[in-house]
Amino acid sequence: MGFVVLVGGIAVAVLLNRTDQVSSQLIENIQPSRVAAYQLQAALRDQETAVRGYLITGDPQFLDPYDQGRLTEQQASADIRLLEQNRPDLLDDLDQIESASGAWRVNYAEPLIASVREGAPQAVDTEGLGKREFDRLRALFDTQNQHLADARNAGIVELDQIRSWRNGVLIAMLIAFAVTIVILAVLTRRALVRPLDALAAACRRIAEGSFAERIVAQGPRDIRAIANDVEYMRQRIVDELDASRAATEALDIHAEELRRSNAELEQFAYVASHDLQEPLRKVASFCQLLEKRYGEKLDERGTEYIGFAVDGAKRMQVLINDLLTFSRVGRLNATETEVDLDATLDGALGNLSTAVEESEAVIVRPADGLPTIKGDPTLLAMLWQNLIGNAVKFRRDGVAPRIVIECAPSVDGTGTGDGREWSFTLTDNGIGIAPEFAEKVFIIFQRLHGRDAYTGTGIGLALCKKIVEHHGGNIWIDTTYTEGTRFRFTLPVGADDTADPLLEGSAT
Secondary structure (H helix, E strand, O other), X not given: OHHHHHHHXXXXXXXXXXXXXXXXXXXXXXXXXXXXXXXXXXXXXXXHHHXXXXXXXOOHHHHHHHHHHHHHHHHHHXXXXXXXXXXXXXXXXXXXHHHHHXXXXXXXXHHHHHHHHOOOOOOOOOOOHHHHHHHHHHHXXXXXXXXXXXXXXXXXXXXXXXXXXXXXXXXXXXXXXXXXXXXXXXXXXXXXXXXXXXXXXXXXXXHOOOOOOOOOOOOOHHHHHHHHHHHHHHHHHHHHHHHHHHHHHHHHHHHHHHHHHHHHHHHHHHHHHHHOHHHHHHHHHHHHHHHHHHOOOOOHHHHHHHHHHHHHHHHHHHHXXXXXXXXXXXXXXXXXXXXXXXXXXXXXXXXXXXXXXXXXXXXXXXXXXXXXXXXXXXXXXXHHHHHHHHHHHOOOOOOOOEEEEEEEEEOOOOOOOOOOEEEEEEEEOOOOOOHHHOOHHHOOOOOOOXXXXXXXXXXXXXXXXXXXXXXXXXXXXXXXXXOOEEEEEXXXXXXXXXXXXXXXXXXX
């Protein structure tokens, strides 16, 4: 096809170049030469007429056309020589006309004009010399016109021939293109399409489950290379599938062990909930009875020891209950329903009402309310209770706690997205958390203060993290806020959210 395009392009270029040459010659040379020839012939006729009139009348005014005709003749002759400098045959006609016109003027026109000027106005060309000379000029005019017409017709014929050749070349190129396309289609089908169809069919059979079928490479080198790569991929998939099956079997064994371990953990949770707490209650009760009955007989050190024992038993009970709560998140009695977060917040504030009243805390809630999401209402109420309880507990001395709750739609928890999840912020004016402990506080049993300063087991924020992650969100501390502590967490958007995305705060 490239050869056809190259040859055809060269041929068309040559023909177009020749067409341009012939057209230019016709337009810029032949046709202007014909016009100049007519002007030349007209100038000679004007001279002959002027001489006749001057001979008859003797009026010098009749010589003005004669003189003007000579000037026109010279100009037309010069134009023809310039236009036809590459056509000697046409220049021969001009030479003959100029020679004949010169003979006519020398032999006839000039002598008669001179005789009239000398006072013989009745002079007559008795021998017919002027007529014979000018008749010869008229014959040369006809010859020149005929040759110019022949040159024009020859150019037109050549243009027609060039157009025919050009059309023939273009048609031949189209035919060559069509034949080449057919040949390429046949070769492509045999060399490419069939091997690719066979490869695609083998791939489909393998995709349907015939993993043991080998792919046979056929066709051109590139197709064979692709087939070999696909075969290598099939072999790798088979190997990985075998390894995956072995791993699945191992996972099934581990899953069974995990189920057994979970059952043992459930049993442990039951024991911890009932059997372990009962001895602790007894220890605390009997220690209190011992203090009540024998308190007068004990010294100050003995009373202190009994207080230590009672406090330890009570703290152990609280720790066991917190551990049970932490372990049950997402496992036992888990429910998923449409949860109104305003209702869960109300429940948490109800449980904390005594601490809130004693600390004179101010809770600022979103003016348009909190959204409705999919989740566990008990766990979400526990989330609010732990976060607000921490804000109330870790307050500054002499400063009433101020807790601001905000909510906005978000994609990535920054509050700037398209609403695919909700971003919540809980800000307080308490003692704050140093940036280096921002991650540590979410680890179970991690405490930043001694038990003498603040009560607790160190499980609250770890429980909050587990609850948020159980619902598909994230929780973290905004370390850029330095006037207290700011917790930020996200929860997925529910199907029937009721809150307006444009949320504003108001105090309650």
